[in-house]
Amino acid sequence: MPVNLQAPDPQQLHAVPGLRIGVAMAGVRKPNRRDLVVFALDEGAAVAGVFTRNRFCAAPVQLCREHLRQRPSGQGIRALVVNTGNANAGTGADGLARARRTCAAVAGLMGLQQGQVLPFSTGVIMETLPVERIEAGLPAALADLAPAHWFEAAQGIMTTDTLPKAASRQIVIDGHTVTVTGISKGAGMIRPDMATMLGYIATDAAIDPALLQPLLDDAAAQSFNRITIDGDTSTNDSFMLMATRRAAHAPITSLASAAGRALRDAVVAVAQQLAQAIVRDGEGATKFITIQVQGGRDEAECRLAAYAVAHSPLVKTAFFASDPNLGRILAAVGYAGIADLDQGLIDLFLDDVHVVHQGGRHPGYREEDGQRVMKQSEITVRVHLHRADGDGAEATVWTCDLSHDYVSINADYRS
Structure with a gap:
């Protein structure tokens, strides 16, 4: 649906x-x-x-x-x-x-x-x-x-x-x-x-x-x-x-x-x-996900990180399962191809929940808070790179989760 x-x-x-x-x-x-x-x-x-x-x-x-x-x-x-x-x-x-x-x-x-x-x-x-x-x-x-x-x-x-x-x-x-x-x-x-x-x-x-x-x-x-x-x-x-x-x-x-x-x-x-x-209306989608990447030196590197998160099958299947396995998001940002990325600066938010601060688990983050957000049908993931003075550049990408139905729909596409 x-x-x-x-x-x-x-x-x-x-x-x-x-x-x-x-x-x-x-x-x-x-x-x-x-x-x-x-x-x-x-x-x-x-x-x-x-x-x-x-x-x-x-x-x-x-x-x-x-x-x-x-x-x-x-x-x-x-x-x-x-x-x-x-x-x-x-x-x-x-x-x-x-x-x-x-x-x-x-x-x-x-x-x-x-x-x-x-x-x-x-x-x-x-x-x-x-x-x-x-x-x-x-x-x-x-x-x-x-x-x-x-x-x-x-x-x-x-x-x-x-x-x-x-x-x-x-x-x-x-x-x-x-x-x-x-x-x-x-x-x-x-x-x-x-x-x-x-x-x-x-x-x-x-x-x-x-x-x-x-x-x-x-x-x-x-x-x-x-x-x-x-x-x-x-x-x-x-x-x-x-x-x-x-x-x-x-x-x-x-x-x-x-x-x-x-x-x-x-x-x-x-x-x-x-x-x-x-x-x-993505094939088999159950969740609409907004990926916001902020604090980049330019919009291009923010897009790289946003699309890396949005494309990751591991991230997308975690969202489908409502599983706050949020290290997958950090991993995607890490392999996005941003030169000299300093992982010690990164903050990650899941809607109103501060998950990661300065590259590590936020002291106040609780798994149940992440799961509460993951169960929603609409979710915002916000990553702050802190690579620029002031607010820096930003980019937004919209994506969805990856479900069993996606495989079924495409397996049967020509029938």
Whole structure:
């Protein structure tokens, strides 16, 4: 069961003017489930994307990068098409040809050029994409296009997710309402740079297209690139930001302006909610864990320590068992790769419990206090490195425990 996560209320997912969404059953892998989603953007929209850093990236990732390179600031992209059930990764030249065929089919039905379509796939790796099923399902998806279909789209991109993931915010800029709405999917094979995750956020903010990529990079750095479930970086990770630019406020020409900061805060808030929902729905997860590392010389070394703790199977299984075997956390910090780390300076806190002081067991720490915290469904681990004057740098990572169900789910994934 997901950790303190509920399905979104469709009535709370605000439509984004200038964007319509259609969902259909194409039978890509399993019959009678929504597995094909199309985003249709009005003319004048701009799109930015960040993708997996896995060098063995999927065919649709390769094609998305190609199409975005051809269009400065993502202007001219008019459609995104997403299938679940098949990742179209590890499929060689044939997979790339099938991704192009998908784009061509969308373009033909919508009166677009092939390069105006971005394809996305998620699901099983190294299986041939049944592109003919996608082609057959596209007319139904296009017939279903409507501004309010965010919830249906969240359902349509799920794989091992137990719940759809969506979030929405509205802000006011120059007296005009601006909407930011998004969806994501992911539950396993999650270690961003990017994570098997897909994320789509749209806004009607009138933003200079040249600002869209830096805005997305910032949002990714504070959200999807701060989560991990199992340390695996997928072949298909993609996080997209679409701006229809339909809002009536004065154009945003600087992210440092009041309007730019307001939009940035809204996009980051939606991205963080979507990213945390992925962790809360992690395969077999029973606990949502926040790892905070403070007092570093820079953020990079704080991230190293945070991810070392978050990735450790020994730490994660201890959390699943509610076993305060907290020396495992110190061990992970020790092998994180921080140069000249002084273990005699480190403090460790488990929520409100001071576990370690100056590298050793705190005199007031009691095992029952650690176990009390470990039994909670939401836990914060705070490590202070004391490597800088003042507060120093810090980094936060969100993760979950590792349970028996994680093994079962992944053992049965293809069945």
